[in-house]
Amino acid sequence: MLEVADRPFASDTDHTETTAAPRAPRPSLNAVNNWVPHDIVMRDSWFPLAHDHAIGKKPVRRAVYSHPFYIWRENGKAVASEFHPQEIVTREKSPYTDAHGRYPVIEHYGLIWGWFGRPEAADPAHLPSLPFLPPNGGLPKHMTATIRFDCSAPISLENLIDLTHADFLHADVVGDEKSDSEDVEVFYDSETITMVRTLVNKSVAPIMKFFSGIRQPTQNVRQVIRIYLRSHCAIAYGRFSPGDDVPLFHPCTPESRDRTRMEMVMNTSNAGLMFRHVMPKAGYKVSRQDSSMTNPQSPRYMDIDPRKDLHSRFDQAGQRYRLLMMELAQRQAEGDFAYRDNVSADCSDIIGLRKELFRF
Amino acid sequence: MASPWWKVARSEEVTSAKPLAVDVGDQPVVLWRDAQGIARALEDRCPHRRAPLSRGCVRDNGWLQCGYHGWSYDGESGRLKEIPNMKDEQRFPPVYKAIAYAVAESGGFVSVNLDKASAPPAPVLDETFPLNGTAHVSLSQGEWVDTLFDDPGLVLDIRGVQFTPYLMSELREENGLLVMERFCQWGKLHLPSYATAEFPITLITRTRPDTGETQAVLRDDSFRTLLTAQIAPVAAARGVTQVRWRARLGEELKGRHALALRLKGSFAVRENVDAAALRVLIRSASHRAQQLREAILPATPVSSDPSVSPDSSVSAAA
Incomplete structure (x- = not known):
């Protein structure tokens, strides 16, 4: 049995913190069929570019929407420039860097974040809340990985927020679609969308069967996907009973319009020894399974297609995600880059984090 | 036009x-x-x-x-x-x-x-490209150029270089040319590209929207130019494409793989395209190329040759 609820957070109707900007008319529900994710460019946002352990004195290359970010450390502090230190500069300076071609950078949660947008608007207050990660980093490297998706970032996130795909595409990792009941709730504000999926007596995830020693045939599952729209960052938090808590930081940094980079962090500190080490590696397998579908899917969204997508009740979260992204993109196109909701406020309660497991 | x-x-x-x-x-x-x-x-x-x-x-x-x-x-x-x-x-x-x-x-x-009255093209920089060759490919010229955009490895063979699906900067218009930069790996034991954090080399291509003439520059992560090639795909009879190319190595080659480029056969245009791989190649950059061509060709006169500024750096645009 599937139950679906779709509602805004209470704060969505009360945007008193940014009273200056009038609200643009929202795209209609029908707009989900005019979804061209490749045309969406989000500005004034922090994007996770690298794990902190990956950055040393030698510049490494990253990109956000094809804008080059060269990152290295000066006196131990991370810096990001649009120009390589060895580059003979012949191109014009980007409007998204300061007079020296430097982007605003911040180091937090064990990641290097680069600001893409007006440099003067860079503010740590716009960093997404990731309460299951230690603010100063320090998780073991085996809980981190760099993985790429062969599709545009919004396509990858739309894939993530509809977890019914996992029962088919990733059945060998997380189990099939069989359960006694399934309940989906969607919450959103102007900067985030959160999907909560609750399953009773779901087939036990094979990876937990083999590496966590779960002997029961079924388990209760609560899965949360929370997406920070602007930064294309997601939290994927699964609570399995019996089983472990698996909080995953799943950013989808848009390196180019049709390719996505994920600097993944999965905090499995509280799981058993085997599961702790194996589960983060599942990302390599799962990402290939996702790309097998999203790669051919992605170019088919490069233009508006007169043939509309078909939707089911299961697509509620994905549809809402499309609408919110289009609404935000529309606002930005009109020159409104203000944050109307606070993305750095602790989201532990929203995602149902068992705080006792993640104290830093 | x-x-x-x-x-x-x-x-x-x-x-x-x-x-x-x-x-x-x-x-x-x-x-x-x-x-x-x-x-x-x-x-x-x-x-x-x-x-x-x-x-x-x-x-x-x-x-x-x-x-x-x-x-x-x-x-x-x-x-x-x-x-x-x-x-x-x-x-x-x-x-x-x-x-x-x-x-x-x-x-x-x-x-x-073919138009005798056409003004002569502007001369290119006087450079020596000692490596050269001609390949005949059983692929239309348009498809050949699209394949170059989507997976250069199907049409080009650079010694030791593996082309990844990931772009440092995607296809865009720059001075009337279609420009992109693709991450590459050296062909040795390494993680698959989708799980690799850093790539040691990139291939920058600058392509004329009308003829498909392309300048390809292989560059390492210290901005050293390892190889520069001029590639000219011309439509020939019966859907065949004749591809002429000239190439030269960079002056400063560092590292075992870069030095191996000095061996014979460091650059070639493939005579045979893997049709099975081509059939399932997803149109990504080439889709963008078509949009850009339509925008560029009626309006902007393109640079006379993609080699006019061979060492100019790639800038970026969303």
Whole structure:
């Protein structure tokens, strides 16, 4: 049995913190069929570019929407420039860097974040809340990985927020679609969308069967996907009973319009020894399974297609995600880059984090 | 839109010893050098009995002589100059001529324009590209260029280089050219590209939207140029693409894999395309290319050659 609820957070109707900007008319529900994710460019946002352990004195290359970010450390502090230190500069300076071609950078949660947008608007207050990660980093490297998706970032996130795909595409990792009941709730504000999926007596995830020693045939599952729209960052938090808590930081940094980079962090500190080490590696397998579908899917969204997508009740979260992204993109196109909701406020309660497991 | 200049031959291929048959699409063209060493181009069809002029010979005075009945033509104008059996009558009406095409030569390539009145292309920088070759590919010119955008590894072979699906900067318009930069790996044991954090090299391509002529620059992560290639894909008969290329290595090659580029065969255009891989190649960059071409071609005159600024850095645009 599937139950679906779709509602805004209470704060969505009360945007008193940014009273200056009038609200643009929202795209209609029908707009989900005019979804061209490749045309969406989000500005004034922090994007996770690298794990902190990956950055040393030698510049490494990253990109956000094809804008080059060269990152290295000066006196131990991370810096990001649009120009390589060895580059003979012949191109014009980007409007998204300061007079020296430097982007605003911040180091937090064990990641290097680069600001893409007006440099003067860079503010740590716009960093997404990731309460299951230690603010100063320090998780073991085996809980981190760099993985790429062969599709545009919004396509990858739309894939993530509809977890019914996992029962088919990733059945060998997380189990099939069989359960006694399934309940989906969607919450959103102007900067985030959160999907909560609750399953009773779901087939036990094979990876937990083999590496966590779960002997029961079924388990209760609560899965949360929370997406920070602007930064294309997601939290994927699964609570399995019996089983472990698996909080995953799943950013989808848009390196180019049709390719996505994920600097993944999965905090499995509280799981058993085997599961702790194996589960983060599942990302390599799962990402290939996702790309097998999203790669051919992605170019088919490069233009508006007169043939509309078909939707089911299961697509509620994905549809809402499309609408919110289009609404935000529309606002930005009109020159409104203000944050109307606070993305750095602790989201532990929203995602149902068992705080006792993640104290830093 | 002005008729484009097509790089139909490498300079070495055009001689005064033997005519060379090439195509521009379905138009056969014969090339040779006259007595002054100037490259000439005529329609590869004798106006007398339609025999291919390329099956004739180049006379000592630089005229091209048909191998069928011996009629001789001047390369610059295409005018008939001599009929062997009519040696007493050497003045022929102006209509007695083969179709002559505009010819230009620079940068080690011979270019032809089917519109004789076309202005000559701007000369390219005087650089030496010692490596060169020609490949015939059973793929249309448009598909060949699209494949170059979507997966260069199907059409190019650079020693030790593996092309990834990931872009440092996606295809965009820059000075009238289609420019992109692709991450590459050295062909050694390493993680698959989707799970690799850093890539040691990139391939920058600058492509003319009309002819598909491309400058490809292989660069390492310290901004050293390892290899520069000029690639000219020209549509030929029956859907075949003739690809001429010239290449040179960078002055500063560091590292085992970069040094291995000095070995013979460091760069080649593939004669055979893996059709099974091509069939399932997802259109990504090439989709963007079509949009850009439509935006660029009616409006902007493109740079005369993608090699005009070979060491200029790639800028970025969303």
